[in-house]
Amino acid sequence: MASNHVIAKRCRRCGKLIFAENLQKRCSASILLKQHAFACATCSVVLDYNVAEVVENIPFCNKHYSVARWSVEDVTEWLQQVDLEMLEGRFRDSRIDGKKLLGKGFNEIYLKHFQLSSMDRKEFQKQRAKL
The missing domain is CATH 2.10.110.10 (Cysteine Rich Protein)
Structure with missing residues (x-):
C-alpha cells in the first residue's frame, strides 16, 4: 500500500x-x-x-558579519567616528549592539522613539547604509 x-x-x-x-x-x-x-x-x-x-x-x-558582532561600546565608538555622538547615550541606554543596529527592525520608527530631528535621522540612516 x-x-x-x-x-x-x-x-x-x-x-x-x-x-x-x-x-x-x-x-x-x-x-x-x-x-x-x-x-x-x-x-x-x-x-x-x-x-x-x-x-x-x-x-x-x-x-555585515563583523558589524553584527559589535558590542554596545563598539556601536557608540562608531557613532563618534561618524559625528553622531548625540546618539551615544540613547544607544547605550537601549543596549544597541551590532546585531540590533543591522536588524531590519531598526528603522525610522525606532529612530523616532529616540526623538531625533529628521535631519539627524537622515544622517544616521546614511551612515548606517555605509556599513
Whole structure:
C-alpha cells in the first residue's frame, strides 16, 4: 500500500511550507531554511550554507558579519567616528549592539522613539547604509 504522506516543514524566515523534495541541508546554526530565505539579514544577498556567518541563529554575509558582532561600546565608538555622538547615550541606554543596529527592525520608527530631528535621522540612516 503506497503512502501519500508528504513531509513538510516551515521556513523559519518566511513561514512557507518546505516540502521534502525542496529541503536544503541545515546551516551551521542548525536553522532549516529554504535557499531563498537563507540570506544576509541586512542586505538580503543569498548565502552559501558552507561560507555563511551566523550570529545568534541569524545569517550574515561576510561584509555585515563583523558589524553584527559589535558590542554596545563598539556601536557608540562608531557613532563618534561618524559625528553622531548625540546618539551615544540613547544607544547605550537601549543596549544597541551590532546585531540590533543591522536588524531590519531598526528603522525610522525606532529612530523616532529616540526623538531625533529628521535631519539627524537622515544622517544616521546614511551612515548606517555605509556599513
